[in-house]
Structures are given as structure tokens and as C-alpha cells.
Amino acid sequence: MINDWITGTTTLYGIMGYPVSHSLSPIIHNTAFQHLKITSCYVPWNVFPEKFETALRGAQALGIKGLNITIPHKETALYLCDTVSDEARSIGAVNTIVFSENLIRGYNTDAYGFSQALQTCNIDQINNNILILGAGGGARAVAYALGNLFPESAIFISNRTAEKANKLVEHFNNMFVKKNLFKLVTASDMKTIQFSLVVNTIPTQSEHFDEQLFKRSTGTAIDIAYSINDTPFLSMAKKHQWIISDGLEMLLFQAAQSFKLWTNVDMPTDAVRRALYSYIGRRL
Structure with missing residues (x-):
């Protein structure tokens, strides 16, 4: 004890x-x-x-x-x-x-934790389009890890406050060699882009997520939050046959x-x- x-x-x-x-x-x-x-x-x-x-x-x-x-x-x-x-x-x-x-x-240590946890997912199927939901401290660690792991990808940032997301995009584009590795994505853009990896860093409810995000393709959905049951975000992704992982291993x-x-x-x-x-x- x-x-x-x-x-x-x-x-x-x-x-x-x-x-x-x-x-x-x-x-x-x-x-x-x-x-x-x-x-x-x-x-x-x-x-x-x-x-x-x-x-x-x-x-x-x-x-x-x-x-x-x-x-x-x-x-x-x-x-x-x-x-x-x-x-x-x-x-x-x-x-x-x-x-x-x-x-x-x-x-x-969040970036390290995310990178290690990502190894338990099917990362071989990740293509050029990655989406990060959120622009806070957790999103920054995820962006840093993904920028190092997938430097040839296009990493999109979505946040309810566009100004905060744009600051994150500018911050990391100044850090990595590839120009425009990070991109700001709008709600309308998200309706047309197919993502193979979506990482949620926002502690919020399912009504804030557009289910269309998971209908156009399949891939890996990660929520850095953790709970006994699937988070609303992961439940929605699972419904459309996405590989899911929560933040427990991270x-x-x-x-x-x-x-x-x-x-x-x-x-x-x-x-x-x-x-x-x-x-x-x-x-x-």
C-alpha cells in the first residue's frame, strides 16, 4: 500500500x-x-x-x-x-x-510518448494527409512528433480558434526543413480532403466532430485522451471501420x-x- x-x-x-x-x-x-x-x-x-x-x-x-x-x-x-x-x-x-x-x-515528454504509442498502430498505411484536431499544448507535442516522423507528409491543423491554429502552423513551418509541411485547414476543406491519420487533442463531445471525416476513407484515428470506454471521437471512427487508439499508451x-x-x-x-x-x- x-x-x-x-x-x-x-x-x-x-x-x-x-x-x-x-x-x-x-x-x-x-x-x-x-x-x-x-x-x-x-x-x-x-x-x-x-x-x-x-x-x-x-x-x-x-x-x-x-x-x-x-x-x-x-x-x-x-x-x-x-x-x-x-x-x-x-x-x-x-x-x-x-x-x-x-x-x-x-x-x-509528450512528443516521445506519442511517438512510442504510434508504433502500436498501423502506421504503414499513413499517406500524405494527416489531420490534427486542436492547437493547445497536446497538439503542439503531437505536431512536433509527426513532423519528425513524417517529414514528407502534409500535416493539417484544425481548431475552433483559427488564430491559434495559424500560430501553431507558422511556429512549426519555421522549424522543419520542408516548406509548408503544416497547413491550416478549414471546415469546408475537411469535407474534401481524405486523411489517413486523424489525431484528436481536444477534450470535447461527439457533436463537435463531423462524421463525414470518417466516411470518405479509412485510416487510423487517435485520441490523446483516455477513458475506460472509447471516447466519442473514437466511437465515431470505429463505426466507420477506422483503426482506433486512445491516449493510454502515450x-x-x-x-x-x-x-x-x-x-x-x-x-x-x-x-x-x-x-x-x-x-x-x-x-x-
Whole structure:
């Protein structure tokens, strides 16, 4: 049990977001700590956006060793860190904090997690058209990963706020060698383009998705969110015979990299995966 590891020398880690009560990260990291017999504990903190800077600096003052950062704080965290990894700076978002030598050090492990999770999908069938739904911190990590994995593709960005999507397009087009690798796509454009990979990064309901997106072709649909049952986005894709995958494996792989940054120890991912899937009642 977790309480067996709470002593006078227990080191503390956690996750800050809003909301965060649904997070499976405590299951992942506490399982890893117990498996490796590391005297540490990982807890979630609900932090309102206007309180995030205070909470982050408070965590540093309390001697907390590291944090994961999730929605809606990933982009804000980038500007509060004393040092930022090259990858986090390129992505424009931080999801992992290491408190070290009185400094707040920022990293991004989401792109790594997404890249590793993508290997479990049928990526051989991905053609030149890829669609990312959303333009927040999660979308930035996905865009960075896809730009590196598929540099000859056309990667389209769709977001309800076109200005935010356009900023993401400009940001990554300035980063990659291929000109216009990233493109802004409108709702009308999406009715004619056939995509072989669609990645949803928006935590929203099915009525916000156009079912026509999945009727014109088949491919792979990925939702970086995770739940016990299929998300509305994945349910719609599955209905039209698309290969589907949620964010559970991405969560696991990004967590493993965060864990290594904090502890310099490899996470026992097989053991953690078994515990995680058992917890949510999903078969391996």
C-alpha cells in the first residue's frame, strides 16, 4: 500500500492541472515506486489557472522533487521555468518539471510518448494527409512528433480558434526543413480532403466532430485522451471501420520518460502497464 512508503524521508512528486481528479498518473507512478521499492509518493493537485504560478513556486519551496503538468498549464509552465529543454522549447509547452539546484527545469515528454504509442498502430498505411484536431499544448507535442516522423507528409491543423491554429502552423513551418509541411485547414476543406491519420487533442463531445471525416476513407484515428470506454471521437471512427487508439499508451510512455528524468531509473513499464490496465478494467 502507498501508506507503507510514507516516512520521514519520503520524496514527493505529483501532477498539477485543472481538472485533474480523473488522472491515472498517480496509479502509474506509485506502482513504479512500489515495484522498485523507492520511498516516494505521487499525488494529484487541482490548480486553477490563476493560481498556477503560486502553486508551482510553492511546490519548489516545499521540497517537492518533480511534477507533471497537464491541461491547461503546459504552455504557461514554459515561461515559468528557469531552464527549458530544447524539445520543450521547440514544442512550446512543458509537461514535466524537475526541481534541482534551486532551479525549475522544464521538459516535454509528450512528443516521445506519442511517438512510442504510434508504433502500436498501423502506421504503414499513413499517406500524405494527416489531420490534427486542436492547437493547445497536446497538439503542439503531437505536431512536433509527426513532423519528425513524417517529414514528407502534409500535416493539417484544425481548431475552433483559427488564430491559434495559424500560430501553431507558422511556429512549426519555421522549424522543419520542408516548406509548408503544416497547413491550416478549414471546415469546408475537411469535407474534401481524405486523411489517413486523424489525431484528436481536444477534450470535447461527439457533436463537435463531423462524421463525414470518417466516411470518405479509412485510416487510423487517435485520441490523446483516455477513458475506460472509447471516447466519442473514437466511437465515431470505429463505426466507420477506422483503426482506433486512445491516449493510454502515450500516457504510459511519457510517464516513463518523466520518471527517468526524476529518478534516473527506468520505469518497469510492463509491470506498470499490467497494473494500469487492471485498474481500469481493460484487457492487455
